[in-house]
Structure formats: C-alpha cells, structure tokens
Amino acid sequence: MTTAATTTLAVPGAAATFDAGALEHLIGAAPLPDWATQRRREAFAALAGSGLPDRRSENWMRTDLRLFRREAWGLRPRPAAGAVAPAGLLAAAIAGGAGTDADGTAAATGPLGGRLVTLDGHPLQEELDPELARRGVRFGSAESLLPEIGHLLRDHWCTVIDPAADHFAALHAAFHRASAVLHVPRGVTIAEPLHVLAAIGDGGVDTSHVLVVLDDGAEATLLTETAGGGAAGSAGGFHCGATEIVVGRGAFLRMVNLQNWNTGVWHFARQRALVHENGRLQWTLGALGSRLSHVAQDVALVGRNASAQVNGVMFTEGRQQLVYNTLQHHQAPACRSDLLYKGALQDRSRLVWRGMIKVDKAAQKTDGYQRNDNLMLSAQARADSIPGLEIEADDVRCTHGATSGRVDTDQIFYAQARGLSADEAARLVVAGFFQQVFDRITIPPVRDALARAIGSRIRRLS
Amino acid sequence: MAVETGTDRLVVRGLHVAVEGLEILKGVDLEIGRGEVHALMGPNGSGKSTLGYAIMGHPGYEVTAGTVELVDGDGRRHDLLAMEPDQRARAGVFLAFQRPMAIPGVRLADFLRHAVTNVRNPQRREGEELMAMREFRGELKAKMAELSMDPDFARRYVNDGFSGGEMKRAEILQLAMLRPRFAILDETDSGLDADAVRLASESIARIGGAEMGILIITHHEQLLEHNTPLRTHVMLGGRIVESGGAELAAELHKRGYERIRASYPEAAAAERDLGDRQAAAAAV
Numbered sequence: 001m002t003t004a005a006t007t008t009l010a011v012p013g014a015a016a017t018f019d020a021g022a023l024e025h026l027i028g029a030a031p032l033p034d035w036a037t038q039r040r041r042e043a044f045a046a047l048a049g050s051g052l053p054d055r056r057s058e059n060w061m062r063t064d065l066r067l068f069r070r071e072a073w074g075l076r077p078r079p080a081a082g083a084v085a086p087a088g089l090l091a092a093a094i095a096g097g098a099g100t101d102a103d104g105t106a107a108a109t110g111p112l113g114g115r116l117v118t119l120d121g122h123p124l125q126e127e128l129d130p131e132l133a134r135r136g137v138r139f140g141s142a143e144s145l146l147p148e149i150g151h152l153l154r155d156h157w158c159t160v161i162d163p164a165a166d167h168f169a170a171l172h173a174a175f176h177r178a179s180a181v182l183h184v185p186r187g188v189t190i191a192e193p194l195h196v197l198a199a200i201g202d203g204g205v206d207t208s209h210v211l212v213v214l215d216d217g218a219e220a221t222l223l224t225e226t227a228g229g230g231a232a233g234s235a236g237g238f239h240c241g242a243t244e245i246v247v248g249r250g251a252f253l254r255m256v257n258l259q260n261w262n263t264g265v266w267h268f269a270r271q272r273a274l275v276h277e278n279g280r281l282q283w284t285l286g287a288l289g290s291r292l293s294h295v296a297q298d299v300a301l302v303g304r305n306a307s308a309q310v311n312g313v314m315f316t317e318g319r320q321q322l323v324y325n326t327l328q329h330h331q332a333p334a335c336r337s338d339l340l341y342k343g344a345l346q347d348r349s350r351l352v353w354r355g356m357i358k359v360d361k362a363a364q365k366t367d368g369y370q371r372n373d374n375l376m377l378s379a380q381a382r383a384d385s386i387p388g389l390e391i392e393a394d395d396v397r398c399t400h401g402a403t404s405g406r407v408d409t410d411q412i413f414y415a416q417a418r419g420l421s422a423d424e425a426a427r428l429v430v431a432g433f434f435q436q437v438f439d440r441i442t443i444p445p446v447r448d449a450l451a452r453a454i455g456s457r458i459r460r461l462s
Numbered sequence: 463m464a465v466e467t468g469t470d471r472l473v474v475r476g477l478h479v480a481v482e483g484l485e486i487l488k489g490v491d492l493e494i495g496r497g498e499v500h501a502l503m504g505p506n507g508s509g510k511s512t513l514g515y516a517i518m519g520h521p522g523y524e525v526t527a528g529t530v531e532l533v534d535g536d537g538r539r540h541d542l543l544a545m546e547p548d549q550r551a552r553a554g555v556f557l558a559f560q561r562p563m564a565i566p567g568v569r570l571a572d573f574l575r576h577a578v579t580n581v582r583n584p585q586r587r588e589g590e591e592l593m594a595m596r597e598f599r600g601e602l603k604a605k606m607a608e609l610s611m612d613p614d615f616a617r618r619y620v621n622d623g624f625s626g627g628e629m630k631r632a633e634i635l636q637l638a639m640l641r642p643r644f645a646i647l648d649e650t651d652s653g654l655d656a657d658a659v660r661l662a663s664e665s666i667a668r669i670g671g672a673e674m675g676i677l678i679i680t681h682h683e684q685l686l687e688h689n690t691p692l693r694t695h696v697m698l699g700g701r702i703v704e705s706g707g708a709e710l711a712a713e714l715h716k717r718g719y720e721r722i723r724a725s726y727p728e729a730a731a732a733e734r735d736l737g738d739r740q741a742a743a744a745a746v
Contacts, residue, residue, distance in 0.1 A: 409521065414563035416547035417518050418636060419580035424588045428576065432567025432619065
C-alpha cells in the first residue's frame, strides 16, 4: 500500500510516507554534510524500531493519539512557483513597526535583522542583513549553512535533543527539512530580531529543525512562528519539529516560539536549551493553534550562575488539546530558573501542563520556580496542572504553584456598570489575566501580537 | 406644539425584585431629579443595595414587577429595564459599589479610559477608537489632583489589593470621570474612618451639583454633611415606608429605626419574615 502510493504520485520525490525511499530521496535532494546525513540514517534506524508513544508512559498518558494516522503523512513536494506562505502573526506585528508598552507609550521596534520563510518544508525566502553577515553572524536554512559552517555546528546539530527519545523525535531527526540555523560568534550582539516563519498549506507537512548557537558573550533575539494548515475537519496538517538552543558563557538569548497553526494540524515538538556559565535565556512559548499539540520544553542549566526565564501563553478553543511537559534541569550550582505558564480555555478545549524542576546533587544554591495559572472561559473546558520537584541537592530554594479559576460574573457586571459591553469586559478580564506574563516578555511586538490574537478569539462567556 | 420642559428624572415605580426566588423589594417608588440629592436609609437587609443593583441591572436580581425609567427634560422616556447594564451606564446611570470587584492585570487608568470612551460615545462599538491618550491622561491627572489622589494610583490594577478606603476613593474617581446624570452611591462611607468619610463627602459635593442626581445609600449622617439631602427615604422590609427632609436623616442617625418599625408594623413583619427565610436558605 505504501509503496503503491509512493510510486503513483506524479511529483518526483513526493513520498507519501516517512519510509526508506523518502529518506533516500531527501538525502539526494537536499544534501547535507556526510556527518549530518549519517545522523539522519541513525535516526531512521531508531524510527524503524519505534511505535507511536504508549499512553501508559507518563509523558503521553494525557495525549489522545487515537485519531492520528502516521501513514497519512510524508514530506510534501516543492510548492508551485509563486506560492505564498500564509501570514504569520509576529511577522504582521513586526511589520506594524511599533509596539505599545505597558504605559501605553509607543515602543520602537527595530527592523528585522534577517528572515527565513518556509512553506511545506521548502525555503521560500532567506535574508540576512549584510552588516550582520559582515560581523560573522550566520542565519538561514540548514541546507545552505550546514555545508558552510558545519564545523561550528556539528557538536550541537541533533545532539542537544536525543534523536531516539521517542517515535516523533526519531522521525524528526531522520526527516528534518527546511530547518533554520542561527550562529552568533563570540561577543557579537544583535539588536534587531531575526524571524523564522514555518508555514504549511492545507494538508501540509513541516519537519523543520531550529538550531541556535550563541557563542560566549553573544546576544540575539530569535522569533519563530508557525502558520497555516487546514482547519478542524479539513486535511489539516502535520508538524514534527525540534528546537535546539545553546547559550554560551555570558551570552543572552531572547527566544520566542509561537505556534499558530490552524485547528486541524497535529503538532509534535521537542525543544531543549543548554545554558552555560553566566548565560541567560528568556524563552517565550505562545500557543494558539493546532488540533493537538504535544510539546516537550526542557531547559538545562549546565554552567554556574546560568539563568532561564520561561514564559508560556496559551489560548485554546473548540476541541483543541495542548499538552506541555516542561523540565527545568539544574545541573550546575547557583543557577536560577523561573517558569510561568498561563492558559485560557474556551469551549471544550483541554490544556495539560506537567512541569518538573530537577536539581542535581552538584546544583547547590539553586533557585527554581514554576507556576501555571489557568482561566476557564467555559464550563466544558478542562485544564490539568501537574507540578513536580526532584531534588538531590540540599541547599536549594524550589517552589511551585498552580491555580485554576473562572471569569467571575460579578467582574463582568462591574465592568458593564462602567459602560463596557459584556464581551469587552470579558476580553479585558482575560487580558488582565495574561498581563503578568506579558510584563515579563520584553519584546513589545510579541506581547502585542499575542494580546491582540487572544482578544480576537474570546467570545461571549459560556 | 408646546414642549414640556423640566429636568431629567430617574423614576422608579412599583418595583419588585427577587434574588434566587426570594422577593426582596416589594413595591418601591422613588423619583430623583437631576441636581437633587436624596438619601436612602434603613436597617441592614431592608433592600437598599438590592435597589441599586436592580437599577443598574445585575443579572442576579430579577425584576418581577414595576418600572425603572429615565425621563428626559422634554418628556422622552427610556426604559432602563430593557437595557443591558452597560447601556444603562451609557445612558447616564452610575452605581458606586459597596464592594467593588478586583480586575487583576487591568490598570485603573486603562479601565477608566474604556469606560469614559463608552459613556461619552454611547454608540461606540468595541474595537472603535478609544479617547485620545493625551487628552484622557490630562483629564485624569486633573481629576486626581482635585480629589487629592496620588497620580500613581491609576497605574494600579483595578481594586486589586486595594484597602477598603482605596476602593471607595477609586469609585469616587470613576464617578468624577464619568459624570453620570444619576449616581447611586452604595455605602461609599462604609469601612472608612471619620477623616476619610469627610473627604468622601467633600469630594461627592464637588463632583455633584446641578448636573447630577444622587442617591446616597448610607447608615450614617457624616456623608450627608456636605450633601444635604432634599429628600430622605427610609426603607424597611423591601418598601420605602417614609420620606422626609434632611431632618429625617438626622433623626434616624440619632434614634435608630424603632419609631419606624413601630409605625409600620406590616413592613416590620416583612423584614422579620425575610430575615427568617434568608436564615433558613443559608442553613440548607
């Protein structure tokens, strides 16, 4: 069946499934250095022996894969010439030029330092400010950069995340394509954000990888976002991705991942950051889209005095189901991690957060915090918060918290009594709920894009 | 054609209101002209706050009979009961809450900017322009100075972590910014010390005037010090049983409600009955 489907497709190289033939075609069509190809093959070997994740495993027990058919998905052919990627939310906000800070005053947003746009796993647009290139910054698709600077990336590419972690990790590591790479050399600081838009069409597939490497003392802001795919009930779409981040000693990265697929898209992602001595990471996840998301977000603090701030902004509606497993892994002494996930749920949607702070024996003087607040906008929505601590050091401060609440009808009435419509009041209450996490995101257009997108989705409370 | 001229009036007729199936108001009549101050007094549980909520349109307060209308000076009538609470606010009615709600994450200034924009442009739809930031800020700053309030106060989240006194001052600030035609002040003096009540009383007097009809719900006399009521109404058992001038408020403040209860045994019985029913409902 699989073979037949593969051979009947008219477009050369368009394999219907993620099989051996598709792998060989991919290796031939988008050549990478031998070492990278070898890693593909190893991952494919792991994939061949793996089944879909077992719901008995703790990480997957709250993820409903019963309607997921892996044989329905494979790499998609190059889009027709002139194809245009669906617009991204962040792209629009950045193009808008200015954001609004908490005081209501305009905050200038600089121009982009570079941009990578892909559609159905094929790069459409690849740009980098020549001045940044001159300073040694490399940014673009893996297909163009791995051959050029493979020696700088080899230690990190598909090694930060274990390619054999599960079925989707292996699938990704074997079939990644149209991936983004950012490398910032030692001591180089970039003020302008760099932007990656990974888009798909209806029924489309994206397997893009993101690798960010900041050498010691470097600073950068990378905004990544997804868009497109079919709505619930259509051909939908499939994303199987991974994000690997290496923050060097004393480096500072502001990273944003916004998942905004349409509501028919399956989204499987692994994201892991290594933060070295004195390095800082501000990592914001936004999630508005997809039919089902399963995301593992890990931060490993591997050098003394490293710190990570993790922000999550989730809004779900319809029958969307989003599952997050987060890990703050303190491996070195005197590191700080601070995670705040906030979610608002509408209709019959479901949001799961399972968080873990793990403190190794060596990680004395750890300061770890995790918190998840959810706001229920309908009686049928469901949220699960499962915080956890695993501590082997004895001189640490680790705390966690979780809340779940509803919009109070008395709050709505109070605002109505001051002339706000019920819908306006509900939007204001929800905006207020997210304000605490928005206050932490120091990139105004990102804050604005999220606030506007959420505001536009809130309907009358049910 | 002769045009009837006069002042705008807030007119309540035969108002019956039930909460969770329990009748609280049993036929209230009240009429307030723009520019007038009225006091509404009465023992706890007599229905004073219920009247305020019902006029403003709280969804938990069911009007089972009666009317609440705004009557313009030219005689045009507007049925408040047919309006959503926000439409009532846009029509010029304001309720200062006894216990205002917190809205965490929303700055008082932003909240007020929405409120002021809507009340001044009653046809505004959500998404349309808000009042210009510069103009709004200038006005807010001036009003806060008049009320001796710290400008930083407006940066705080609406009623979030406010003390009782701060909440009441925030309500008075909103009153000052919104400048309604009719304001109901529900125990804007409760929880305040004597100095704070005096300040509140002075502020209300400054904000009011010929443009505003005010119904002051209070147990005490101090709030009326700078706001001498044209009429004082006494509520008992869900009805206004007696109305008089400022001297009635003084009498009730000094002597309490024994004379009222003795004079209106039927209302006193209704008060006891309601108390029993509420106790029974609470016990279930």
